[in-house]
Amino acid sequence: MxxxxxxxxxxxxxxLAGSVAALLVASMTVAVGAQAAAGCRVAYTVPSQWPGGFTAAVDVTNLGDPVDGWRLAWTFPSGQRVTQAWNATVTSSGSQVTATNVSYNAAIGTNATVSFGFNGSWSGANTAPAGFTLNGVACTGGPGGTPSPTTSPTSTPSPTATPTSSPSTPPTTPPPAxxxxxxxxxxxxxxxxxxxxxxxxxxxxxxxxxxxxxxxxxxxxxxxxxxxxxxxxxxxxxxxxxxxxxxxxxxxxxxxxxxxxxxxxxxxxxxxxxxxxxxxxxxxxxxxxxxxxxxxxxxxxxxxxxxxxxxxxxxxxxxxxxxxxxxxxxxxxxxxxxxxxxxxxxxxxxxxxxxxxxxxxxxxxxxxxxxxxxxxxxxxxxxxxxxxxxxxxxxxxxxxxxxxxxxxxxxxxxxxxxxxxxxxxxxxxxxxxxxxxxxxxxxxxxxxxxxxxxxxxxxxxxxxxxxxxxxxxxxxxxxxxxxxxxxxxxxxxxxxxxxxxxWTTRSGTGSTDQVYVPRTATITAKALTLNLNGLTFRGLWQGGTQLTSGTDYTVAGTTLTLTPAALTRLVGNRAYGVNSTIEARFSQGVPWRIDVISSEPPIQSAASGTTSSFAIPTQFRGDQLATMEATYADGSPAGPANWTPYKEFWGHFQPDYTAGTVILKPEFFAEVKDGTVTLTFHFWSGTKITYRITRAGTSITGAPA
Missing domain, CATH: 3.20.20.80 (Glycosidases)
Known part of the structure; x- marks a missing residue:
């Protein structure tokens, strides 16, 4: 930077934990079609293995006629998944995996070798594939076993624990120069x-x-x-x-x-x-x-x-x-x-x-x-x-x-x-x-x-x-x-x-992680959009308790709607701020946390100050500031970054929730002309509040519009 x-x-x-295992598959087969190899040999090695992941290297030797365009296929016996590949395009369908050439390594001459590699994930076991096919023709024989990990693949370090010793497994060998x-x-x-x-x-x-x-x-x-x-x-x-x-x-x-x-x-x-x-x-x-x-x-x-x-x-x-x-x-x-x-x-x-x-x-x-x-x-x-x-x-x-x-x-x-x-x-x-x-x-x-x-x-x-x-x-x-x-x-x-x-998978998200409920008015249903990212929605939980579909929420396509009854229960005594948190869970990845917030429209008061020190008294009442617009009477942007009415959060303005103010920075006033400026404050609940300030030299006065 x-x-x-x-x-x-x-x-x-x-x-990565684990030792190097050289796993060879030697075979001679009959040629099938112009692009089929008459014989092939695959060397599958696992130079690096650690809890939950591994690196594999694959060498494919063509023992038959020259090949222009290749496709190597195999089945993972232990449910492994490829997460990142190089020198090949790798696709999967369940445990079935196919690696195809990229533009610069499509040709494999007789007795020539092409190499690619990948990172993968695993759990329980990391047994090597039992066989491979090159352009649909089997490379017969079977690779040997993969070394057993020295650390349990299901154990993960505590995110807050302080390590007290060096890794218990020997350092891995880097890829060859x-x-x-x-x-x-x-x-x-x-x-x-x-x-x-x-x-x-x-x-x-x-x-x-x-x-x-x-x-x-x-x-x-x-x-x-x-x-x-x-x-x-x-x-x-x-x-x-x-x-x-x-x-x-x-x-x-x-x-x-x-x-x-x-x-x-x-x-x-x-x-x-x-x-x-x-x-x-x-x-x-x-x-x-x-x-x-x-x-x-x-x-x-x-x-x-x-x-x-x-x-x-x-x-x-x-x-x-x-x-x-x-x-x-x-x-x-x-x-x-x-x-x-x-x-x-x-x-x-x-x-x-x-x-x-x-x-x-x-x-x-x-x-x-x-x-x-x-x-x-x-x-x-x-x-x-x-x-x-x-x-x-x-x-x-x-x-x-x-x-x-x-x-x-x-x-x-x-x-x-x-x-x-x-x-x-x-x-x-x-x-x-x-x-x-x-x-x-x-x-x-x-x-x-x-x-x-x-x-x-x-x-x-x-x-x-x-x-x-x-x-x-x-x-x-x-x-x-x-x-x-x-x-x-x-x-x-x-x-x-x-x-x-x-690093290894997708997670589902939502159009928002905040659901705002009125502090005193009638509570109505609230909807948000689920971003499934190819996953399946599994339901809503509050802590260890699963919410009830149809009673607490409904799902129509990717629209998740929380019912008034569920929101009334979740918001509790309706105190300002976050009253409860629920999470949407998906078929994999990290759950999506949703805060249920009680709020009312913020209230701002008159203020006076200078270009070096000016703050607007603000009762946030459970809401949070998202951004601020500043415009002159003719509608043109006021202040710095005059190509947009929306000013830079913290650089030009800053909320202080503890003090109950919105601070307008000296950097903002450095580029504001004398006269009236209209400020529009946008809050995450969707509420907008208008406030007007007037500058005369270094003096600033302001009041709600």
């Missing part, structure tokens, strides 16, 4: 140690505690398989021409890297805020920047050249360049990426084949940026490279501006379009992709309410699904807003549960 975004959001917010797709797949899912080693001037400067091995152990215990360590080096090295890295800082970085590797995590390190501190002057100081860049990466690469191949290098975070066009920025990014690859390879050791990760300009997922990066890959001819971009969603939704309060079609289309471009431009060419940072910019425990929780959950569910089905590895940006690093617990367990579920 760049400093610009950091300032904007204030700190934005083995691997030369298979970057398998390596990147093995890194899924990933987590960022954000605002820590990248903080300026030191590790704790941006509010996070010192990193411990217990933290890294906990991250691994929660299912993460890789960790990105953003590192800012510019405050920790000497002057030109040597730019010698401070020994204490380099040792601290190495300590954290070694801890993470010991916890069986893949690790990715980079140059982080260096991108805007000095590297952005590259176009006007090519020699100076190049020398510094070479000096730093040569020292870093030399320090780690003997480390495990599970350590990955990323050239630069969010490359950006001053006073350049985007096309010039693409060229500068390509030149620095190429220099990075050259000098790392030259340091020898494991660095000759280490996976190196290269970004687009700004780590953007725009098509023109991806095309530029793909062209750079073609020029490098290096078999051990991966691409990286960052993804923070549709900007109005990510920061709650311009009315972007919901996970709507704009958000969905932006997500799908970006991930499709990554798949079609890079993955389809054999270039694996790491989404090195992702989240929403304004999801932050220190600024609650900017992003409504249910809308955020829908975003998390969709990112997991669309990334998984496009073979994209994701690394969550966590600057402390997700994991409480002091207590080693998730700040919102339900958010983590949705994240975790999205």
């Amino acid at each position: 760049s400093l610009q975004n950091t300032r904007r959001t204030r700190l934005r917010l083995g691997m 030369g298979n970057p797709t398998a390596t990147v797949a093995a890194m899924q899912p990933g987590w960022n140690l954000g605002n820590t080693l990248d903080a300026i001037p030191d590790e704790t400067a941006w509010g996070n505690p010192l990193t411990t091995q217990a933290l890294l152990r906990h991250v691994r215990s929660q299912g993460y398989r890789s960790i990105r360590l953003p590192i800012t080096w510019s405050n920790h090295h000497g002057p030109a021409p040597d730019y010698t890295i401070d020994a204490a800082w380099l040792n601290r970085v190495r300590q954290i890297v070694d801890w993470a590797l010991a916890e069986d995590l893949y690790v990715m390190i980079n140059l982080h805020h260096d991108s805007w501190q000095w590297l952005n002057t590259y176009p006007t100081d090519r020699a100076g920047v190049t020398n510094r860049y070479r000096a730093l990466w040569t020292q870093i690469a030399t320090t780690f050249r003997g480390h495990s191949p599970k350590l990955v290098f990323e050239s630069i975070n969010e490359p950006q360049f001053a006073d350049t066009t985007d096309e010039q920025g693409d060229t500068a990014t390509r030149e620095l990426n190429a220099e990075f690859v050259r000098l790392v390879r030259a340091t020898g050791g494991s660095n000759t084949t280490r996976l190196l990760v290269l970004p687009t300009l700004h780590t953007s997922g725009e098509q023109v940026r991806l095309d530029a990066l793909a062209a750079g890959f073609e020029q490098l001819h290096d078999p051990n490279l991966a691409a990286t971009v960052h993804f923070y969603g549709w900007w109005p939704f990510s920061v709650n501006i311009a009315g972007g309060t919901r996970y709507d079609t704009n958000v969905e289309q932006d997500l799908v379009g970006t991930f499709d471009r990554l798949r079609d431009t890079l993955v389809a060419r054999g270039i694996p992709v790491v989404i090195g940072e992702w989240a929403l910019l304004s999801w932050d425990h220190t600024r609650p309410g900017i992003i409504e929780r249910g809308e955020f959950l829908k975003f998390l569910e969709a990112v997991g699904y669309h990334a998984r089905t496009r073979n994209l590895t994701t690394m969550l940006w966590d600057a402390g807003q997700f994991l409480n690093r002091t207590e080693l617990r998730w700040r919102d367990q339900g958010v983590y549960d949705m994240l975790k579920a999205s």
Whole structure:
């Protein structure tokens, strides 16, 4: 993340157990049809296995006539499921699985071998398939057994427990060098140690505690398989021409890297805020920047050249360049990426084949940026490279501006379009992709309410699904807003549960997670839409009690309606706020929580103040603020972001539920003209309230309209 975004959001917010089993199926069969193999051999290996999941590698050797277009089929004997695949398109129907070629590996000559791999899920047992068919012809014989896991597949770590020991199983072996797709797949899912080693001037400067091995152990215990360590080096090295890295800082970085590797995590390190501190002057100081860049990466690469191949290098975070066009920025990014690859390879050791990760300009997922990066890959001819971009969603939704309060079609289309471009431009060419940072910019425990929780959950569910089905590895940006690093617990367990579920399956959601019931008026039926996401609705529960279909609720298609009788019972004494919580359960995935809330329309009062201190007295009465519009008398937008009447939540206005006010920020008044401004407050219940303020110099007065 760049400093610009950091300032904007204030700190934005083995691997696998088991041993290697080589399972061979050797066979000779009679040719059937022009595309059928006269004989085939399948090597099915399980190099990695852990509670609930595994990685498989499949080598298919054609022993007959050349094949142009192939289809390998098998049956999982223990109900396993494929969750992510590379070098093949894998589809399933129950336990029946079919892997077909992708565009670049359709042809298999006589005695030639094609390879693909996948991640899968399992429970109870992970017995290897008993046989395979290639283009409908059996590869006879049977693979051997899969090693038994050393940990019970049904046991999962407590989400809040603090680990006290290192993993009990030996570290897994990374995919062989030369298979970057398998390596990147093995890194899924990933987590960022954000605002820590990248903080300026030191590790704790941006509010996070010192990193411990217990933290890294906990991250691994929660299912993460890789960790990105953003590192800012510019405050920790000497002057030109040597730019010698401070020994204490380099040792601290190495300590954290070694801890993470010991916890069986893949690790990715980079140059982080260096991108805007000095590297952005590259176009006007090519020699100076190049020398510094070479000096730093040569020292870093030399320090780690003997480390495990599970350590990955990323050239630069969010490359950006001053006073350049985007096309010039693409060229500068390509030149620095190429220099990075050259000098790392030259340091020898494991660095000759280490996976190196290269970004687009700004780590953007725009098509023109991806095309530029793909062209750079073609020029490098290096078999051990991966691409990286960052993804923070549709900007109005990510920061709650311009009315972007919901996970709507704009958000969905932006997500799908970006991930499709990554798949079609890079993955389809054999270039694996790491989404090195992702989240929403304004999801932050220190600024609650900017992003409504249910809308955020829908975003998390969709990112997991669309990334998984496009073979994209994701690394969550966590600057402390997700994991409480002091207590080693998730700040919102339900958010983590949705994240975790999205790695392997879909979850059902709803059009809302809030049902508002009037505080005093007659209670009527309330309806919401179920987003089934291919699943089956199983019913409603309140705690351990199942609600009664037909009496408490009805379902017509995807419309769920809560009856007045059920709502009357659920709302209890009808005190303001959340009175009860129910959950919709589906055939799989995380249940969808629905809060039943009692409220009345909020009441606002007259106020006076200044442009530096103005707050509107507000009785929220159980409701919550969603957004605010500001317009002049002629209807034109007032205040900052004058292309929209909807202002930025928290940046321009902020509710204070404890004090009973809505604060209008100095940043809002900095761009408001003298005269009258009409404010329209939108609440999550659907209530809208109009309020008028008048500015005269630095003096502000206001009253309900």
